[in-house]
Structures are given as C-alpha cells and as structure tokens.
Amino acid sequence: MTFEEIKNYIAEHYPSLSDLDFDKSASDKALEVTADKLIDLMSVLYADSALKMDNLILISAVDDFNGEKIIIEDGSTVMKGGTLSVYYHLESLSLRHKFNVVVRVPRESPDVPSVTFIWGGANFNEREGYDMIGINFVNHPNLTRILMPYDWEAGYPLRKDYKNPEFYQGMKVPY
Amino acid sequence: MSEFLTLPPQKIKTEEMVLNMGPQHPSTHGVLRLELVLEGEVIVDVKPHVGYLHRCFEKHCEALTYQQIVPYVDRMDYLAAMGNEMGWAIACERLMGIEVPQRVEYIRVIMAELQRIASHLVAVGTYGLDIGAFTPFLYCFRDREKILNLFEITCGARLLYNYMWPGGLSHDIPPEFSRLTKEFLSEFKPVVKELNNLLSYNKIFIERTANVGVLPVEAAINYGMTGPNLRASGLKWDLRRDDPYSVYDKFDFDIPVGQGWHGKVGDCWDRYYVRLLEIEQSIRIIEQAIDQIPEGDVASAIPKRYKPPVGHIYARIENPRGELGYFIVSNGSQQPARVKVRPPSFISLGVMGELCKGHLVADVVAVLGSIDIVLGEVDR
Numbered sequence: 317m318t319f320e321e322i323k324n325y326i327a328e329h330y331p332s333l334s335d336l337d338f339d340k341s342a343s344d345k346a347l348e349v350t351a352d353k354l355i356d357l358m359s360v361l362y363a364d365s366a367l368k369m370d371n372l373i374l375i376s377a378v379d380d381f382n383g384e385k386i387i388i389e390d391g392s393t394v395m396k397g398g399t400l401s402v403y404y405h406l407e408s409l410s411l412r413h414k415f416n417v418v419v420r421v422p423r424e425s426p427d428v429p430s431v432t433f434i435w436g437g438a439n440f441n442e443r444e445g446y447d448m449i450g451i452n453f454v455n456h457p458n459l460t461r462i463l464m465p466y467d468w469e470a471g472y473p474l475r476k477d478y479k480n481p482e483f484y485q486g487m488k489v490p491y
Numbered sequence: 492m493s494e495f496l497t498l499p500p501q502k503i504k505t506e507e508m509v510l511n512m513g514p515q516h517p518s519t520h521g522v523l524r525l526e527l528v529l530e531g532e533v534i535v536d537v538k539p540h541v542g543y544l545h546r547c548f549e550k551h552c553e554a555l556t557y558q559q560i561v562p563y564v565d566r567m568d569y570l571a572a573m574g575n576e577m578g579w580a581i582a583c584e585r586l587m588g589i590e591v592p593q594r595v596e597y598i599r600v601i602m603a604e605l606q607r608i609a610s611h612l613v614a615v616g617t618y619g620l621d622i623g624a625f626t627p628f629l630y631c632f633r634d635r636e637k638i639l640n641l642f643e644i645t646c647g648a649r650l651l652y653n654y655m656w657p658g659g660l661s662h663d664i665p666p667e668f669s670r671l672t673k674e675f676l677s678e679f680k681p682v683v684k685e686l687n688n689l690l691s692y693n694k695i696f697i698e699r700t701a702n703v704g705v706l707p708v709e710a711a712i713n714y715g716m717t718g719p720n721l722r723a724s725g726l727k728w729d730l731r732r733d734d735p736y737s738v739y740d741k742f743d744f745d746i747p748v749g750q751g752w753h754g755k756v757g758d759c760w761d762r763y764y765v766r767l768l769e770i771e772q773s774i775r776i777i778e779q780a781i782d783q784i785p786e787g788d789v790a791s792a793i794p795k796r797y798k799p800p801v802g803h804i805y806a807r808i809e810n811p812r813g814e815l816g817y818f819i820v821s822n823g824s825q826q827p828a829r830v831k832v833r834p835p836s837f838i839s840l841g842v843m844g845e846l847c848k849g850h851l852v853a854d855v856v857a858v859l860g861s862i863d864i865v866l867g868e869v870d871r
Binding site: 344346372379381403405409412416435436437438439441444448464465474 | 541542545547549550553710712713714715716726728733802803804805807814816818820822828829831833837838840841842845870871
C-alpha cells in the first residue's frame with residue numbers, strides 16, 4: 317500500500333485516529349500524531365492484518381529549531397518554546413510497504429510514550445534519542461545515556477542551543 | 492574438614508556475579524564493554540556499554556556541507572567504507588533530485604560488491620580467530636589485500652576512500668581495472684572452497700558454533716536485525732532485491748538464507764556460513780557488471796553548488812552488516828539541519844542479551860563474533 321492508502325485505511329477503520337494529517341513540509345511524507353495518540357496509532361500499525369508493520373527501521377529525534385531564540389550575554393543562544401520531533405520509520409517485511417510517523421512535543425516537556433514493548437529494537441534507538449536530544453520516553457525500561465558518558469551533565473548535545481561545558485570531571489575541556 | 496565434604500550441595504551459598512568483558516578485550520572487535528551477569532558459568536544477562544569511540548558524527552554534520560560529510564561517512568564502518576559512501580551519495584541524490592550517469596551506477600555497484608567481499612572476509616577471518624582458528628584469518632587477509640590494491644589503483648586510498656560523491660565519483664576507473672578485477676575473481680573463486688575446508692566444516696568449529704545463540708526469525712524482525720543476521724534466521728530479505736537502488740535490479744543473483752545446516756536455523760554457524768555464501772553471490776554480480784560498464788563521464792552530474800529543498804528524506808542501502816540508512820533533515824541551506832544514521836551494528840548489538848541467555852561465558856565470544864559488529868559504526 318502507498319502512504320495515502322495506509323492513511324485512508326486507518327481513518328476508515330479507526331475513527332479515533334481519523335483526524336491525523338501529513339507533515340506539510342516534507343519530501344518524504346510522515347503522518348503527524350500527538351504524543352497521547354501515539355501508542356494507539358502504533359498498535360494499529362503493528363497489529364492490523366492489512367498493515368502489519370513488523371519492522372521498526374529507525375527512530376530519529378530532531379530539534380526543529382523553531383522557537384524563540386534569545387541571545388544571552390556571553391553570545392550563546394538559548395531557545396524558548398518551539399518543538400522537538402521524533403520520526404518513526406516503519407516497514408512491513410511481509411506486505412512490502414513502508415510508513416512514517418512523526419510526533420511533535422514541546423521543548424519544555426518532551427514526553428513521548430516508549431514503543432519498546434511493541435518493537436524490541438526500539439530500545440537502543442530511544443536511548444539514543446534521550447541521550448542526544450533529551451526526549452523523555454515514558455515507560456522505557458532503561459532510559460540512560462548510551463553514547464555519551466553516564467555522568468554527562470551538560471545537557472543534550474544535538475539540541476541547537478547546546479553549549480559545550482567548560483569542565484568535565486574537574487578537567488578543562490579544550491574547546 | 493569432614494563437615495565440608497558432607498555438606499549437601501543445596502546449602503552452598505550462591506549469588507550472581509557481575510563480570511566486565513572489555514573495553515580492552517581482543518574478542519570484542521574494538522572498544523566495547525559487555526557487563527556479564529553470571530550464575531556460575533551460565534549467563535543470566537549481558538548488557539552492552541558503548542560510546543567509547545563516540546566521535547560526534549551527527550553533530551559534525553550540522554556544521555559541514557553535504558560534500559564535506561563524505562570523508563566523515565567513511566570513518567563509521569571502516570571495513571565497508573565504499574558502502575557508507577554509496578548510501579550517503581544515494582541519500583543526497585534523492586534529496587536534491589540528481590540523476591547520475593549509468594557508468595557511475597555500474598562502477599558504484601562493482602566497488603560496493605568488492606567491498607562486501609573484503610568486509611565479509613574480515614568477518615569470517617576474525618570469527619575463526621575468536622574461536623581459535625588462526626590460519627583462515629591469514630588466508631582471508633591475503634585476499635582482502637588484493638581487493639584493497641584494486642581500490643588503491645582506482646582512487647589512491649586503501650581503506651577510507653572519499654570516492655563516491657553526491658552526483659558522481661572522484662576518479663574514473665583506470666583502463667586496466669576490469670582486467671585486474673577479472674584476474675582477481677578467477678584467482679579468488681577457489682578460495683571460498685578452500686575456506687570451507689579449512690574452517691566451515693571443521694568439527695571443533697561446528698561444535699563451538701552450531702546451536703549456539705539461536706535467533707528465531709520473529710525475534711530477529713522484532714529486534715530490527717537486518718542483513719546477514721536476519722537472513723541467517725531464514726527470512727529472504729535483501730534490499731538489493733526487495734527495495735532496489737542503483738542498478739541492482741539488472742543483475743541476477745541469489746539470496747542465501749540460513750537453513751540450520753548443522754543445528755537450528757539462526758544459530759552462529761548459520762550466520763557465519765551465510766556470509767561465505769554471500770561472497771559467492773557478490774562475485775556473480777561483479778562478473779555481470781564488469782562487462783557492461785557503459786561509456787560516459789563520471790563527474791558530469793556533480794553539481795557546482797548543492798541546492799537541497801526543505802524537507803526530510805530517508806534512504807537506505809544493503810551494507811555488508813545490514814541496512815544502512817541515512818535520515819537527512821534539510822532546511823534548504825548548504826548544511827543539513829540534522830543527519831541521523833541507522834547503523835546496522837548498533838541495532839544488532841541490542842540483541843546480545845537475548846542471544847547469550849543460558850549459554851556459557853565462552854559462548855559470548857562466539858555470539859558476538861557471529862553478529863559481526865564494527866565499533867566505529869556503533870559509536871559513530
């Protein structure tokens with residue numbers, strides 16, 4: 317099935333999910349969903365016999381860089397408001413179709429429900445999303461840093477307003 | 492003294508032990524630390540700790556142009572750098588809508604398949620080394636060397652090439668390339684049989700790997716395994732056939748899957764043997780492609796200035812270790828706003844705990860070698 321067909325199929329068979337629409341800016345399309353409806357949509361995509369999205373390819377967290385940019389005294393930028401996104405790339409290995417979903421959450425409270433209980437492969441992906449962008453995946457079994465050191469306190473490196481720390485464990489960071 | 496000897500075994504106090512394997516362990520293929528939770532010799536859980544080689548690839552990408560990212564991409568899966576570049580080139584070309592000449596596509600396929608052979612040779616050789624067979628490793632590296640020589644006469648580099656650029660190639664192949672490649676293939680074909688006799692059917696090797704670390708196909712899909720690891724579990728899934736990119740739809744090749752030759756489907760021996768069978772299929776693809784390379788200019792489609800539209804794109808290819816994907820978010824400027832890699836080794840590592848449960852400590856090395864990870868790609 318194509319993207320439109322899958323979207324229409326969901327809207328037809330699951331009325332509670334019928335008001336979703338595609339992400340407008342994209343060259344690849346992604347169905348935009350709010351965080352509270354994510355688990356409903358993902359369960360449908362995984363379990364429905366006509367969709368059967370058994371393979372979670374990738375979860376990518378992205379800083380949308382669309383809030384208010386405040387420049388503080390030392391010249392660095394601090395973001396206020398705006399959103400962070402989480403993109404889910406799904407695929408059905410048996411039915412040979414793909415589908416993308418995007419969740420946008422506010423920068424101040426980036427809570428997204430975890431999909432680890434549906435796809436085991438989501439575990440490391442979500443930990444990376446937490447580590448790099450700071451998405452709080454609710455109900456994740458072990459939401460700790462993965463690529464950065466466990467005791468990294470300077471925030472989330474891939475946010476656009478990230479500032480390099482001056483010291484790490486008492487040592488001067490040479491940047 | 493005598494009361495110790497008469498002590499009934501159930502009274503002995505036991506507790507779980509935590510053992511660190513790595514980060515400086517020769518069989519972890521790089522700097523990986525595995526936290527083993529043991530009950531005697533039996534493994535209760537394995538927790539991989541990664542990040543020792545983290546080089547901030549995704550952060551660097553936000554400050555570099557699409558062209559400048561190519562050498563960084565090389566350094567992820569350093570055993571299959573051609574594959575990484577091909578994925579990046581295809582992702583950029585799809586994002587910007589660049590058509591590349593047929594000659595470029597054919598050369599890319601040949602390079603990617605040569606790289607697949609080289610990468611699988613390292614995987615097979617070091618796997619033998621992990622188990623304790625030293626000689627096959629030398630045979631593998633001898634032949635890998637010949638492939639690296641072919642790359643060297645093409646672009647001057649042996650491991651990190653900076654060869655496939657978005658829109659084309661940095662150099663055309665030299666005139667003697669196809670003759671040398673054909674010579675290499677005819678020399679190399681009997682080596683696969685030789686490797687089988689040396690290692691694959693060795694009784695000790697089979698005892699160490701068959702029925703160890705069995706991954707059923709449902710679990711493999713659920714954990715996001717791709718590439719040889721997924722095919723060894725018995726699913727015929729190969730992006731070269733199922734989601735064709737470049738010119739792979741023009742070639743005739745088989746997709747080997749695990750069949751439980753010496754044990755259950757999806758054990759370590761299957762994962763090892765699928766790689767050897769894939770080497771034979773790669774030879775077939777190169778033999779078909781090498782005679783069909785059309786004439787043309789390999790640099791004609793490289794734009795002077797990259798003009799990406801606003802949007803996001805996910806493009807993927809079949810790398811020797813599985814599905815390598817690039818997710819690019821573009822805001823229309825010369826630098827990508829965000830690049831996210833789908834590294835196959837990183838996702839494969841997530842299944843370690845599941846595979847090792849209930850096995851002995853010595854089997855951890857066999858399981859880890861069989862999923863064939865490259866730490867440069869895990870940590871990026």
